[in-house]
Amino acid sequence: MSVDRASHPGHTPSEETLEQAREMLRAYMARKGLRSTDQRRVIVDTFLASADHVSIEELLTRVRSHDPRVGYATVYRTLKLLTECGVANERQFGDGLTRFELADESSHHDHLICTACNGITEFEDERVESIQDEIAARYGFRLRSHKHELYGICQTCQARK
Amino acid sequence: MSVDRASHPGHTPSEETLEQAREMLRAYMARKGLRSTDQRRVIVDTFLASADHVSIEELLTRVRSHDPRVGYATVYRTLKLLTECGVANERQFGDGLTRFELADESSHHDHLICTACNGITEFEDERVESIQDEIAARYGFRLRSHKHELYGICQTCQARK
DNA sequence: CTCATTGCAAATAATTTGCATGTAA
DNA sequence: TTACATGCAAATTATTTGCAATGAG
Numbered sequence: 001m002s003v004d005r006a007s008h009p010g011h012t013p014s015e016e017t018l019e020q021a022r023e024m025l026r027a028y029m030a031r032k033g034l035r036s037t038d039q040r041r042v043i044v045d046t047f048l049a050s051a052d053h054v055s056i057e058e059l060l061t062r063v064r065s066h067d068p069r070v071g072y073a074t075v076y077r078t079l080k081l082l083t084e085c086g087v088a089n090e091r092q093f094g095d096g097l098t099r100f101e102l103a104d105e106s107s108h109h110d111h112l113i114c115t116a117c118n119g120i121t122e123f124e125d126e127r128v129e130s131i132q133d134e135i136a137a138r139y140g141f142r143l144r145s146h147k148h149e150l151y152g153i154c155q156t157c158q159a160r161k
Numbered sequence: 162m163s164v165d166r167a168s169h170p171g172h173t174p175s176e177e178t179l180e181q182a183r184e185m186l187r188a189y190m191a192r193k194g195l196r197s198t199d200q201r202r203v204i205v206d207t208f209l210a211s212a213d214h215v216s217i218e219e220l221l222t223r224v225r226s227h228d229p230r231v232g233y234a235t236v237y238r239t240l241k242l243l244t245e246c247g248v249a250n251e252r253q254f255g256d257g258l259t260r261f262e263l264a265d266e267s268s269h270h271d272h273l274i275c276t277a278c279n280g281i282t283e284f285e286d287e288r289v290e291s292i293q294d295e296i297a298a299r300y301g302f303r304l305r306s307h308k309h310e311l312y313g314i315c316q317t318c319q320a321r322k
Numbered sequence: 323c324t325c326a327t328t329g330c331a332a333a334t335a336a337t338t339t340g341c342a343t344g345t346a347a
Numbered sequence: 348t349t350a351c352a353t354g355c356a357a358a359t360t361a362t363t364t365g366c367a368a369t370g371a372g
Contacts, residue, residue, distance in 0.1 A: 035346050035351055056336085071354040076337065092253040096336075096362095112302055123296050128289055132311055135284050140316030141273055147310045150293055155301030196326055196371050217361085232329040237362065257337090257360075 017104050018048055021087045028085035042066050043078040047088065052106070053099045053120060089145050093120065106145060114154035121154070178265050179209055182248045189246035203227050204239040208249065213267070214260045214281060250306050254281065267306060275315035282315070 013021075025044065029036065046063045047054065060075050079100055082088035089106045091099045095118055110128070112121040128148060136143040174182075186205065190197065207224045208215065221236050240261055243249035250267045252260045254274055271289070273282040289309060297304040 033351080037346070037352060039353070069354080073338075073355080074353060077352085090255065092255070094251065094253070098336080112297070112300055114302075115305065121300060123300065125292055125296060127292055131286055131289055135286060136273070136311055136313060139273055139282060139284070140319070141275075141311065141313040142319055143311055143313040144276065145312045147308060147312070149308045150297055150302065150304055151306045151308070152297060152302040152304040158301070158303055194326080198327065198371075200328070230329080234330080234363075235328060238327085259361080 013048070013102055013105060017102070021048060021102065021104065024087050025082065025085050028081075034081070038067065039070050039074050040078055040081075042070065043075055044082065047079070047082065047100065048102070052101045052122075053091070053093075055097045055099050057097070059100075086144075091147060093118075093149070094151075103145060106147075110148035110150075112150045112152070112154070114157055115151055116153050116157035119154055119156075123150075174209075174263055174266060178263070182209060182263065182265065185248050186243065186246050189242075195242075199228065200231050200235050201239055201242075203231065204236055205243065208240070208243065208261065209263070213262045213283075214252070214254075216258045216260050218258070220261075247305075252308060254279075254310070255312075264306065271309035271311075273311045273313070273315070275318055276312055277314050277318035280315055280317075284311075 022044075028034075043059070043063055046059060046066070050059065050062065056072070056075055056079065059079070060070070060072050063070050063075060079088060082100070083090055086103055088100045089103050091101060091106075093099065093111070093113055094115075107129075109122045109124045112123055113119070114121075132146055133143065183205075189195075204220070204224055207220060207227070211220065211223065217233070217236055217240065220240070221231070221233050224231050224236060240249060243261070244251055247264055249261045250264050252262060252267070254260065254272070255276075256279055270283045270285045273284055274280070275282075293307055294304065
């Protein structure tokens with residue numbers, strides 16, 4: 001399972017993006033009367049420092065390298081929190097695992113998925129972005145996120161056959 | 162020009178489309194030495210007669226109204242077969258259920274999903290279709306299927322709030 | 323006859339939840 | 348002090364699988 005980011009160098013979220021994400025979370029927690037704990041801080045920091053498409057499994061491993069006593073239920077609960085407040089988006093690519101992305105990032109790229117090797121390649125196309133806004137407007141939808149995934153066989157797997 | 166299919170909810174696949182699907186299945190089964198059984202016939206017929214986005218649950222209910230002794234494992238196995246031979250596509254809209262669509266149909270429309278009421282609206286836009294082909298070509302992908310989903314709040318739910 | 327297929331129940335796998343204990347505020 | 352949060356294990360949910368019996372070719 002490989003992620004091709006070569007086509008979009010400098011793809012790491014900017015400090016500004018991260019600060020915006022933290023602010024959304026802070027506001028949501030304040031509004032709901034939620035508390036800031038060591039676990040939430042570690043999980044959020046780890047998530048924000050991770051590449052896209054992290055699974056709960058991967059995240060838990062990385063979180064435990066900082067604090068081994070974090071339970072997996074807490075990771076699930078915190079990622080659900082991040083999703084609710086709009087910082088993260090859930091994705092299912094068909095391999096049975098739920099993955100998470102920074103919401104801001106997922107609005108800037110989409111995915112090509114190889115059904116042979118499960119490899120994920122990112123792509124970006126502004127034309128599609130604007131068409132999406134147009135379609136949402138046509139139906140009176142307030143757009144929150146989107147998924148655009150192309151499934152097929154990648155060049156490498158075609159050659160290997 | 163884009164075609165709004167959501168305003169044609171009574172849409173059904175043409176006889177030709179259905180015949181093509183049956184032929185793909187027949188060819189696949191012949192090639193793999195698979196057998197035609199009562200259960201498979203009922204399940205396939207029911208699937209082809211169903212609206213898009215059927216879940217296993219819904220399908221099983223409809224199948225059992227024809228033949229009450231069909232087991233749910235058989236429905237799973239048959240839908241997997243339909244997916245393998247290219248007749249059906251699996252989809253996950255985030256409500257925890259896997260849904261299935263006729264592959265031909267899913268290449269002609271995409272989805273707007275309301276995260277408040279879980280309502281699914283279909284849309285179609287030819288521009289996106291051709292951009293997808295272009296992107297796949299750019300990465301050397303042999304395209305098999307795609308998912309394009311816009312998540313947000315529908316007009317009705319916005320008003321209700 | 324042979325071997326694919328089926329139904330059932332048990333097994334998996336991912337995620338959620340109940341609850342006693344811990345801890346921000 | 349007062350809820351919210353956590354860890355753990357048990358519960359849930361969707362899907363898969365083992366296996367003996369059945370049935371297609």
